[in-house]
Structure formats: C-alpha cells, structure tokens
Amino acid sequence: MQNPMSWITNTVKHSTESSTQMYGGPQATPIKTDQMRGPPLQSPQPGLEPPIGSRMRDPGVAVEKDIGENMGTAPLTKQRPVSTVGNKTPVQQKAPSGEKSYASMTAAPVSKRRGEDSAGIPGETKNERTSFRRMVVGGVIHSDARPRGSAQGYSGGDRRPPRLNPTELVELRKKLASCVQEKDAMTKDKDSTQRKLADAERRNRDLEEQNKRQLEQLRTITSNLRQAEDLHRQTLDLLEMRTSELKGAQAFLSKEDSLSGADLIGMVDALNAEILQVAACIVDSLESLVKVPKSNADKGSATQPKSVVNLGEPIIQTLRSGSGRAYFDPLSVQVALQVCLVGASSWLIRSWIPGIWKYDSMFSAVHADIQTVEGQAISRRWRAITCGRLKQHWKRYENDMMAFVSNEIINVLVLAGQKQSLIKGEFLSKFHDRLGIIVQSALRINEATRVDITSRDLQVIVISPEAEFNIRDMDDAFSEGGSSRKKRAVDGQSRVRRVAGTTDLGILCRDGSSPVPEILKKPKVVLVSTLREGYQKV
Structure with missing residues (x-):
C-alpha cells in the first residue's frame, strides 16, 4: 500500500x-x-x-x-x-x-x-x-x-x-478519510487482538493450573494403581495357593462312580464262569495222566500255600482219600480246583499290591485308621488314590501272579494223587492263556472295587471252610430245587450243615447310610455232606 x-x-x-x-x-x-x-x-x-x-x-x-x-x-x-x-x-x-x-x-x-x-x-x-x-x-x-x-x-x-482540481481534492479527502478509517479499524483490530491475547493468556494460566491439578491427580491415581497392582498380585498368589489346595482337597471329595453295582456283578459272574470252565478242562485232561500210588505221591503239605490251606480240611481229606484208589474221582477234583481258583482270585482282588502280599497288612491298617478318624468319604478317596498309583506297578508283578495261581493248581493235583513233575511241565502250559484270563479278570475287579466305585465299599465274599451254612447269605451250588431245604429240615434235628468251600464269588456292599451290610450277590458253596455223598456214589 x-x-x-x-x-x-x-x-x-x-x-x-x-x-x-x-x-x-x-x-x-x-x-x-x-x-x-x-x-x-x-x-x-x-x-x-x-x-x-x-x-x-x-x-x-x-x-x-x-x-x-x-x-x-x-x-x-x-x-x-x-x-x-x-x-x-x-x-x-x-x-x-x-x-x-x-x-x-x-x-x-x-x-x-x-x-x-x-x-x-x-x-x-x-x-x-x-x-x-x-x-x-x-x-x-x-x-x-x-x-x-x-x-x-x-x-x-x-x-x-x-x-x-476540486475532483482531485475530493479524492484526496476520500483517501484521507479512508486512511483514517483504516487506521481506526486497525486500532480496533489491535485492541481486539490485545483483548483476545489477554483472554488467551488468562485461559493459558487457567489451563496451566488445571494441568497442575491433573498432574497431581495423575500422580495420586498412579500411586493407587501401584497399590492395586500389588494387592492384585497378592490376590493372584493367594488364589493360586487356594486353587492348589482345592485340587488336593477335591481328590478326597466324593465323586460320581464310573461303574455301577450291576456292572460289578456282571464282572464277578464272568470270573466265576471262567473258573468253572478252567476247572472242568483240567479235570478232563487228567484222565490221560498216569496216577501214582499214594506212597509215591509228592508230599506238598509242608509247602502248601495259603489257598491250599484255605481249601479246608474236608476237601483235603477227600482228595487224599481218593488219591490212593485205583479209580479217579472227577467231582471232588473239580470242586477242589474251583475252590482253589476262587481263593486265589479273592487274594488278587483284595490285595493292595497283587503279587506282593507282605504289604497288605500295613495298607489295611492305615486305611482303617483314616476311616476311623476322617470318615468314610475321605478314606474311600484315599483308597482310590493309593490304589490308582499302585496300579502302575501291577505290570511288573504279573509273572508272580501267574506263578501263584499255577502253584495252587499243582498243589491240588498233587493232593489228588498226580505226580508234580508231570503237572509242572507240559500239562499246565496248555492252560496258561486261560489262567491269564482269570488273573486279568481278578485285577479288573480289584480296580473296580477300590478305584472306580467310591460312593460305597464293595468287596467279594468267600465263605470260610467249615462255616455254618446260612440260606440268607449263601447258596448251595449243588442243590436241586427244594431238596436242599427238605434235607436241611430232616438233618436239622440231628446235625448242623457245614460249608466245605466256596465255588462262586459273592459281592458285599457296605454303605455309610446303613450299619448293616447288604449282599448284592450271594456266594455259592459246596457242603461237606455233598462231598461225602458224591464220594460214596463214586
């Protein structure tokens, strides 16, 4: 301009x-x-x-x-x-x-x-x-x-x-007035700008004060956040510790059973049937062997295992009486083999570590103490956890289990008049697979009663030899309809009927809600009178 x-x-x-x-x-x-x-x-x-x-x-x-x-x-x-x-x-x-x-x-x-x-x-x-x-x-x-x-x-x-020129003078005046107006406008703009600047400075001061307050608030919030983070970290540590404790406690709490009572009954029935078939097969194979005289028979009484001892005196006497005769009594031998295999299976089912019997008394005592002090729920979970861990070692003792069952059969056959050297070789090798099925079935029932079912205590029943026969708790394996009841009525006046041995396993249930145990499946037994009658018929 x-x-x-x-x-x-x-x-x-x-x-x-x-x-x-x-x-x-x-x-x-x-x-x-x-x-x-x-x-x-x-x-x-x-x-x-x-x-x-x-x-x-x-x-x-x-x-x-x-x-x-x-x-x-x-x-x-x-x-x-x-x-x-x-x-x-x-x-x-x-x-x-x-x-x-x-x-x-x-x-x-x-x-x-x-x-x-x-x-x-x-x-x-x-x-x-x-x-x-x-x-x-x-x-x-x-x-x-x-x-x-x-x-x-x-x-x-x-x-x-x-x-x-007047026109020029007028133009000069106009331009001068315009300059004055521009000056006034610029003055006003300057004043307005100064006012705006003052307002901006005031707002700037206010914002600075606000910024200071917000910084103080931020410091406070940051400090509170650090404290909250520390508290959160402590809470997480406590939560992790409580979670670990809860996991450990849940292992001892009751949980739903993976098997039912009916499943267990089916497993026991299958084992009883397999024992009957194996005993019958062994008796059929004995007819081809040469029977030795009683005086030359191997004496195994000094080294008889527990299962043979558990045969009971009536069965042992029956076997020894028939061993010196010229004829072969298949009924007494088959019954003796059934009782022998049932006894061996019960030992495998009840054992804490099958094949190693020396630790059973210790584990049973600890379990009884826990059940007395902590209650049945804790004792059952402890039993399930312990047996679940011990199960990992069963594989290494399978050969010992097979040897245990084979020795039981050999001792029975020796008592029946068979030569031990002939039985131990080729003869028993023919039944190795069938005996393995019996062992595996017994181990499966052991796991079911101790690990899979924890809501109640289940165990197999084996009636002791020479125990009194009770129709409520057991069945006669050789009874025919009502003949057993009539015979009991006639013989009850003169004598008490005794059990010679157990041929079929039973199942007993103990629930915490009832002090009286419940029999889910009755065991089958052979009576002493039945053995005598069969021996006399032969």
Whole structure:
C-alpha cells in the first residue's frame, strides 16, 4: 500500500509543475499570499470542515489550508514575498518581529503534535519530506528537476497560483478519510487482538493450573494403581495357593462312580464262569495222566500255600482219600480246583499290591485308621488314590501272579494223587492263556472295587471252610430245587450243615447310610455232606 503522504506530495508536485509551465515557466514571479483573491477562509471549528464552496472561492488559500489540515499544521494565512537575486534559488524573506513565518510553522514535525516519531510520517522518506517543504515554504512552488543555478518561481507579477482540481481534492479527502478509517479499524483490530491475547493468556494460566491439578491427580491415581497392582498380585498368589489346595482337597471329595453295582456283578459272574470252565478242562485232561500210588505221591503239605490251606480240611481229606484208589474221582477234583481258583482270585482282588502280599497288612491298617478318624468319604478317596498309583506297578508283578495261581493248581493235583513233575511241565502250559484270563479278570475287579466305585465299599465274599451254612447269605451250588431245604429240615434235628468251600464269588456292599451290610450277590458253596455223598456214589 502506497504511503498517503507520499501520494499527496507527488500529486501536489505534479500539479505545481503543470501550473509553472502554464503561467510563465521558470521565471514566474512568486505570488504573495495577501495578493490572492477572496477573503481568507475562517478556521473551522474543531471536528468540522468548511463547506466545499467556501474553499473553492480562493484556490490558493484553499490549497494551503487543505494541505495544512491534512498535514496537521496551521493553515497558510500569512507569507512574506520571496525575492529572486540573479539566477540563484529564491530565498524566503524573514518575517517581521512578532510574526512567525510559514516555514517556522511547518518546520515542526507533525509527529510531535500527533505523538508520532519526529522522523515524520511512517513510511515517508527524508527526501520526500524535504521536497515537500521546499515546494510549500513561502508559497513558492518550484521543480527539483531544474538546475540549482536557474531561477525558480513564478514570473509575471500578480499571477495566481494554479488551482487544484476540486475532483482531485475530493479524492484526496476520500483517501484521507479512508486512511483514517483504516487506521481506526486497525486500532480496533489491535485492541481486539490485545483483548483476545489477554483472554488467551488468562485461559493459558487457567489451563496451566488445571494441568497442575491433573498432574497431581495423575500422580495420586498412579500411586493407587501401584497399590492395586500389588494387592492384585497378592490376590493372584493367594488364589493360586487356594486353587492348589482345592485340587488336593477335591481328590478326597466324593465323586460320581464310573461303574455301577450291576456292572460289578456282571464282572464277578464272568470270573466265576471262567473258573468253572478252567476247572472242568483240567479235570478232563487228567484222565490221560498216569496216577501214582499214594506212597509215591509228592508230599506238598509242608509247602502248601495259603489257598491250599484255605481249601479246608474236608476237601483235603477227600482228595487224599481218593488219591490212593485205583479209580479217579472227577467231582471232588473239580470242586477242589474251583475252590482253589476262587481263593486265589479273592487274594488278587483284595490285595493292595497283587503279587506282593507282605504289604497288605500295613495298607489295611492305615486305611482303617483314616476311616476311623476322617470318615468314610475321605478314606474311600484315599483308597482310590493309593490304589490308582499302585496300579502302575501291577505290570511288573504279573509273572508272580501267574506263578501263584499255577502253584495252587499243582498243589491240588498233587493232593489228588498226580505226580508234580508231570503237572509242572507240559500239562499246565496248555492252560496258561486261560489262567491269564482269570488273573486279568481278578485285577479288573480289584480296580473296580477300590478305584472306580467310591460312593460305597464293595468287596467279594468267600465263605470260610467249615462255616455254618446260612440260606440268607449263601447258596448251595449243588442243590436241586427244594431238596436242599427238605434235607436241611430232616438233618436239622440231628446235625448242623457245614460249608466245605466256596465255588462262586459273592459281592458285599457296605454303605455309610446303613450299619448293616447288604449282599448284592450271594456266594455259592459246596457242603461237606455233598462231598461225602458224591464220594460214596463214586
């Protein structure tokens, strides 16, 4: 944007040069201010401008007054004539004493009255200020383009200075007013910007205070978070410890059985049937062997295992009585083999570690103590856990189990009059697989009664030899309909019926809700009277 003062200076300078050429050139005589036509214009009241018409009556005075007003100086009311000496630059005459020349009035910079810098109007150069003053001082207008030695000024005596075009003057006023408006607008913008800046600074201070408070809150929250994390970590540790304890406790709590009583009955029936078939097969195979006399028979009584001892005296006497005869008693031998295999299977089912009998008494005593102190629920779970772990060692003792069952059969056959050397070889090797089935069935029942079923205590029943026969707890394996009851009624007056041995396993259930045990399956027994009757028939 062009500086207003520079634009005014250039306009006046251009107008002056045009007038100089029009009215006589460079030798024109300067015109005194008091020679201008028309009365002098009165100074307008502060804040008011004279009408445009009154200004146009005396163009010279109007120009001077307008320039004075626009520049912030006093109007040109008085001016001394300027003399021209030779070709030198016109020199302004001194004003009389008591009067101030126009140069002295215009010498004071406008900025001092407006509070601006003494250098002049902002954006106006020093050359522009000097040129403008030289053009207006003393009412002399000359051109700076002429040489210094040439005379400048107006010639021709009383010729008037050129008038400014009213349109140009109006344009100057408009531009000046526009500049003032722009200045006011800029001032307002500055004030508004300052207010906004103050508001922004205030908001900035408020935000800084708020930021400080939030930082304090953040520190507090961070501290609380650390405490919460520590508490959470402690809670997790406690939870892990309690979970481990709960897992250990759950192992001793009651849980649903994986097998039912009916499943167990079916397993026992299958074992009894397998024992009967194996005994029958062995008896059928004995007919091809050569029977030795009793005096030459191997004596195995000194080394009889427990199962043979558990045969009972009636069966042992029956076997020994028939061993010295020329005939073979298959019924007594088959019954003896059944009783022998049932006894061996019961040992495998009841054992804590089948094949190693020496630890049974210790585990049984511990289980009884736990049941007395902790109760049946804890004792059953302890039994299930213990047997489940011991089951892993059963595989290594399978050969010992097979040897145990084979020795039981050999001892029975030796008692029946067979030679031990013949039985131990080829003869028993034919029944190795069948004996393995009996052993595996017994181990499966052991696992079912000790591990799979924990809601109650289940165990197999074997009736002791020479025990009194009771129809409520056992069945006669060789009874035919009601003949056993009639025989008991007839014999009951004279004697008590005794059990010779157990041929089929039974199942006994002990539940904590009832003190009286329940028989799920009755065992089958052979009576002493049955053995005697069979022996007499033979």
